[in-house]
Amino acid sequence: MTISTEALNKLRSIVGQENVLTQPEDVIPYAFDGTAAIKQPAGCVVFPQATRQVAEIIKLANASQIPVVTRGSGTGLSGGSVPVAEGIVLCLVKMDRVLDLDQKNLTLLVEAGVVTQNVADLAATAGLLYPPDPGSMKISTIGGNVAENSGGLRGLKYGVTRDYVMGLEVVLANGKVVWLGSKCVKDVAGYSMKDVFIGSEGTLGVITKVLLKLVPQPAAKRTLLATFARMDAAAETVSAIIAARIIPCTLEFLDRITIQCVEDFAHIGLPLDAEALLLMETDGHPAVVEDEARRMEQIAREHGAASVTLAQSAQEAARLATARRSAFSALARVAPTTILEDATVPRSELARMIRFIQEVGERHGLRIGTFGHMGDGNLHPTFLTDECNHEEMERVERAMKEIFDFAIQLGGTITGEHGIGLAKKAFLPGAIGEGSLDLMRQLKRAWDPDNLLNPGKIFDR
Amino acid sequence: MSATPGHLARLDYAVLQQCMHCGMCLPTCPTYDATKLERHGPRGRISLMRALADGELQLTKAFGEEMYYCLGCLACMSACPAGVNYAEMFEAARADIEAAGLLDNPKRNFVRWFTVKFIFTRPRLLRLLGRCLYLYQALGLQTLFRKLRLTVLLPQSLRELEPLTPTVRRHFSDALIREVETPAQRRYRVGLLTGCVQDLIYSEINRDTADVLLAHDCEVYTPRLQHCCGSLHAHNGELELARRMARENIIAIEKSAGSLEALDAIITNAGGCGSHLKHYDHLLHDDPAFAGRAAAWSRKLKDVHEWLAEIGLRPPPMAVAPQRVTYHESCHLCHGQKISHAPREVLRAIGGLELVELPESNWCCGSAGIYNITQPEMAGKLLARKLRHLEGTQAPIVASANPGCSVQLEAGLRQARRPVRVVHPVSLLAEAFRRAHPKSARPPAASTRQPSPSA
Numbered sequence: 081m082t083i084s085t086e087a088l089n090k091l092r093s094i095v096g097q098e099n100v101l102t103q104p105e106d107v108i109p110y111a112f113d114g115t116a117a118i119k120q121p122a123g124c125v126v127f128p129q130a131t132r133q134v135a136e137i138i139k140l141a142n143a144s145q146i147p148v149v150t151r152g153s154g155t156g157l158s159g160g161s162v163p164v165a166e167g168i169v170l171c172l173v174k175m176d177r178v179l180d181l182d183q184k185n186l187t188l189l190v191e192a193g194v195v196t197q198n199v200a201d202l203a204a205t206a207g208l209l210y211p212p213d214p215g216s217m218k219i220s221t222i223g224g225n226v227a228e229n230s231g232g233l234r235g236l237k238y239g240v241t242r243d244y245v246m247g248l249e250v251v252l253a254n255g256k257v258v259w260l261g262s263k264c265v266k267d268v269a270g271y272s273m274k275d276v277f278i279g280s281e282g283t284l285g286v287i288t289k290v291l292l293k294l295v296p297q298p299a300a301k302r303t304l305l306a307t308f309a310r311m312d313a314a315a316e317t318v319s320a321i322i323a324a325r326i327i328p329c330t331l332e333f334l335d336r337i338t339i340q341c342v343e344d345f346a347h348i349g350l351p352l353d354a355e356a357l358l359l360m361e362t363d364g365h366p367a368v369v370e371d372e373a374r375r376m377e378q379i380a381r382e383h384g385a386a387s388v389t390l391a392q393s394a395q396e397a398a399r400l401a402t403a404r405r406s407a408f409s410a411l412a413r414v415a416p417t418t419i420l421e422d423a424t425v426p427r428s429e430l431a432r433m434i435r436f437i438q439e440v441g442e443r444h445g446l447r448i449g450t451f452g453h454m455g456d457g458n459l460h461p462t463f464l465t466d467e468c469n470h471e472e473m474e475r476v477e478r479a480m481k482e483i484f485d486f487a488i489q490l491g492g493t494i495t496g497e498h499g500i501g502l503a504k505k506a507f508l509p510g511a512i513g514e515g516s517l518d519l520m521r522q523l524k525r526a527w528d529p530d531n532l533l534n535p536g537k538i539f540d541r
Numbered sequence: 542m543s544a545t546p547g548h549l550a551r552l553d554y555a556v557l558q559q560c561m562h563c564g565m566c567l568p569t570c571p572t573y574d575a576t577k578l579e580r581h582g583p584r585g586r587i588s589l590m591r592a593l594a595d596g597e598l599q600l601t602k603a604f605g606e607e608m609y610y611c612l613g614c615l616a617c618m619s620a621c622p623a624g625v626n627y628a629e630m631f632e633a634a635r636a637d638i639e640a641a642g643l644l645d646n647p648k649r650n651f652v653r654w655f656t657v658k659f660i661f662t663r664p665r666l667l668r669l670l671g672r673c674l675y676l677y678q679a680l681g682l683q684t685l686f687r688k689l690r691l692t693v694l695l696p697q698s699l700r701e702l703e704p705l706t707p708t709v710r711r712h713f714s715d716a717l718i719r720e721v722e723t724p725a726q727r728r729y730r731v732g733l734l735t736g737c738v739q740d741l742i743y744s745e746i747n748r749d750t751a752d753v754l755l756a757h758d759c760e761v762y763t764p765r766l767q768h769c770c771g772s773l774h775a776h777n778g779e780l781e782l783a784r785r786m787a788r789e790n791i792i793a794i795e796k797s798a799g800s801l802e803a804l805d806a807i808i809t810n811a812g813g814c815g816s817h818l819k820h821y822d823h824l825l826h827d828d829p830a831f832a833g834r835a836a837a838w839s840r841k842l843k844d845v846h847e848w849l850a851e852i853g854l855r856p857p858p859m860a861v862a863p864q865r866v867t868y869h870e871s872c873h874l875c876h877g878q879k880i881s882h883a884p885r886e887v888l889r890a891i892g893g894l895e896l897v898e899l900p901e902s903n904w905c906c907g908s909a910g911i912y913n914i915t916q917p918e919m920a921g922k923l924l925a926r927k928l929r930h931l932e933g934t935q936a937p938i939v940a941s942a943n944p945g946c947s948v949q950l951e952a953g954l955r956q957a958r959r960p961v962r963v964v965h966p967v968s969l970l971a972e973a974f975r976r977a978h979p980k981s982a983r984p985p986a987a988s989t990r991q992p993s994p995s996a
């Protein structure tokens with residue numbers, strides 16, 4: 081069933097002619113998000129510019145029973161904002177006003193379509209920090225970050241998006257607008273409803289405004305880079321650092337394939353025979369930072385690091401960080417299709433997990449480069465493949481399943497920050513169990529009885 | 542209205558497939574930034590091109606218009622983690638659009654025929670046209686025309702363009718530079734490309750480039766008659782003509798220097814040309830007579846700043862009068878050729894100059910080849926944005942290394958009545974050298990060395 085002309089005209093009357101797209105040249109570019117090999121053209125794409133318009137669109141969708149897929153910038157890596165056939169794509173990028181920077185309470189109120197980088201920049205101009213820094217922050221929207229509960233490089237010390245959301249304005253599936261949360265650090269008035277929407281991937285409501293918590297900027301930062309001939313030495317170094325009561329703000333890891341690709345791409349002079357590379361950063365009070373940096377250097381040496389470099393200037397720090405920052409770029413250009421996964425395990429199991437991924441890659445004859453956030457156990461096994469090669473894609477599927485199964489076996493999870501969407505639906509029951517899944521289904525049925533909001537994402541009803 | 546997309550379909554599919562639709566290019570794309578529509582961004586344009594190659598979309602007028610709404614600034618290529626070759630796809634798409642005649646209308650056809658196909662394939666005629674324009678300007682007719690507000694008589698589209706008309710120089714490059722110029726001490730032999738537009742309106746930059754090369758012990762070979770590099774043709778869907786221009790230029794340099802092998806480098810000083818000139822190898826890879834020569838050409842082709850950095854930039858011995866300077870990056874120099882650092886080093890090497898960074902220095906100024914003619918509205922927005930940032934730096938000089946950018950900036954500054962000088966980094970360097978050696982570095986006056994320009 082295509083969207084009726086009548087419904088389209090109503091949409092046009094709500095948001096204006098130019099904010100409803102229906103022509104093939106206009107809608108084909110919205111048929112996908114950042115996920116490989118998932119594509120579905122939308123019925124139409126609509127750009128609301130105010131909460132009121134969102135509410136009216138949802139009411140219209142209810143009356144005409146048209147499914148709605150909310151979209152930010154479409155950088156998601158699990159197919160969350162991929163359209164539903166003949167549905168509406170509700171794209172929030174034009175709702176990008178900054179509403180209130182409250183320097184007394186250290187909060188920032190923005191519309192959901194504001195780009196994450198702008199949030200970070202705005203905080204910085206006030207001498208504050210918005211810590212969640214997903215790799216896509218230059219273009220991802222804050223609404224998308226909340227809907228996916230996105231992480232970043234600073235997760236270990238600073239937590240993830242959820243830890244910075246104090247309040248949300250949400251349009252519910254029936255078109256009602258609700259405000260959840262407050263500027264109070266302590267607030268236990270009833271259930272924490274905002275938390276239900278964080279990570280809900282657009283299946284429970286449309287987030288239209290976000291009240292964010294900001295923190296003071298750390299005064300100092302030091303950066304170290306260490307390489308290891310053996311994977312275990314790197315893992316032991318990480319454990320020893322945590323055991324020494326140091327919580328670095330960055331503890332990033334690259335495996336051998338990734339190191340080789342980075343060296344090929346950026347020519348930094350990394351040792352090609354190293355099994356692991358760690359990028360470590362500590363921030364905070366200058367004296368503490370100084371002390372922690374020295375101790376981290378020492379710990380790395382004691383645990384058999386082949387080399388340790390402590391940056392002596394901001395420029396050198398930036399140079400060391402290139403190794404990690406260019407990891408994704410370096411991998412992504414090796415093969416036509418790049419599939420970025422995010423299997424996550426408790427920190428203590430990291431070395432086992434990484435070795436397992438390498439072994440799976442060898443067994444299936446696949447190239448998998450792994451990098452990730454060593455501090456919080458969040459790994460990015462990255463498959464370098466070709467979606468046109470169906471036989472290889474089947475091997476990728478099998479390898480992925482083995483990796484997920486093993487992560488669960490180690491007490492981990494199938495996704496640390498990218499969400500379930502379409503891509504990982506099949507693995508969800510195994511990962512969380514029937515009881516948990518059932519609770520989610522009940523919630524979805526109660527709040528979206530007609531299954532209009534992002535239907536078919538996370539789970540089938 | 543449909544036709545089989547020959548060029549896109551013939552592209553290696555891996556080029557189209559390389560885009561993983563991550564969106565990292567979106568914030569750097571001026572047309573996406575202005576509209577927030579995927580269709581007007583790199584990711585959307587690539588998806589349309591892929592849909593075409595996959596047969597899911599027909600070649601339509603809307604597609605044609607979209608591909609001409611793209612600036613071709615290549616900022617998306619700098620931002621792309623996956624190394625997507627947008628330039629190649631975009632040229633193929635425009636070639637398909639032209640082959641299918643999607644955007645045909647009498648006015649566009651005439652303008653395209655006259656510029657892309659006629660005048661910019663005939664260097665002698667181009668110089669003749671330049672000579673006429675020079676007379677028109679030199680005899681004060683332009684000023685008179687403007688003063689009497691006769692420009693209102695022009696059709697709207699031309700009236701908007703009239704202020705863009707740059708000042709044509711009295712002497713073109715062949716009058717300013719001898720075919721072979723030899724330094725006191727010779728370390729290298731290089732060819733010098735003088736460009737087509739640059740040759741008419743900024744010929745002194747070519748002289749300055751030759752001077753700077755001489756000051757770096759390079760013997761300079763400058764063919765008397767050079768063709769347009771062909772970028773205009775390649776970017777406007779005329780790949781066959783682009784190939785013809787490439788062959789002509791290879792032959793011209795070969796004739797002048799004896800062979801390509803005799804040269805250590807072939808130097809260009811225009812960002813837009815350089816970006817295209819470096820890809821002659823790819824352009825001619827199917828041509829058995831030229832593939833090998835084009836490969837050698839591409840290996841030797843260097844932007845002047847890049848070359849100076851490679852052989853060791855010599856700071857001029859004397860400082861110039863203290864002044865602020867800011868640097869606007871030509872898209873095809875920074876995004877197309879990834880040269881961002883070297884021109885700044887040239888400016889920093891000149892004692893007395895204080896380089897202040899221009900915010901968004903690598904954001905397109907709207908010139909984009911002939912974009913300011915075809916899409917005046919978007920071009921105007923981009924120019925206004927650039928002028929705002931320029932004003933913020935309070936620098937009385939803006940350096941830029943591409944004739945298109947310079948024309949656009951000069952026109953914008955003139956209209957805003959702002960007395961800011963637009964100049965090539967190498968010209969500033971040449972001026973500093975001349976200050977140090979008023980006699981030796983300065984070439985003999987043009988008229989004493991050469992017969993008057995071959996008009």
Ligand SMILES: Cc1cc2nc3c(=O)[nH]c(=O)nc-3n(C[C@H](O)[C@H](O)[C@H](O)COP(=O)(O)OP(=O)(O)OC[C@H]3O[C@@H](n4cnc5c(N)ncnc54)[C@H](O)[C@@H]3O)c2cc1C
Pocket residue numbers: 113114149150151152153154155156157159160161172192213214215216219220221222223224225226227228229230231232233281282283285286287288408497498501534537563564565
């Ligand atoms: C190169 C790259 C690097 C990445 N790095 C990271 C990383 O470090 N950490 C990380 O966590 N993720 C990362 N991601 C994944 C992705 O960027 C995040 O999930 C991001 O939060 C998505 O934001 P978006 O605006 O693009 O949302 P979209 O992709 O458009 O949408 C994501 C989901 O959120 C829903 N949604 C979007 N906006 C709203 C709203 N206003 N209300 C309700 N639902 C909404 C959509 O329906 C969809 O289910 C990366 C992606 C890429 C391509």
Ligand code: SF4
Pocket residue numbers: 569570571572573581582583586610611612613614615616617618627
């Ligand atoms: S070339 Fe420039 S305008 Fe065109 S898609 Fe790339 S960034 Fe955008």
Ligand code: SF4
Pocket residue numbers: 559560561562563564565566567583584587617620621622623624625
């Ligand atoms: S062109 Fe590059 S940056 Fe842009 S979406 Fe494609 S892969 Fe990502």
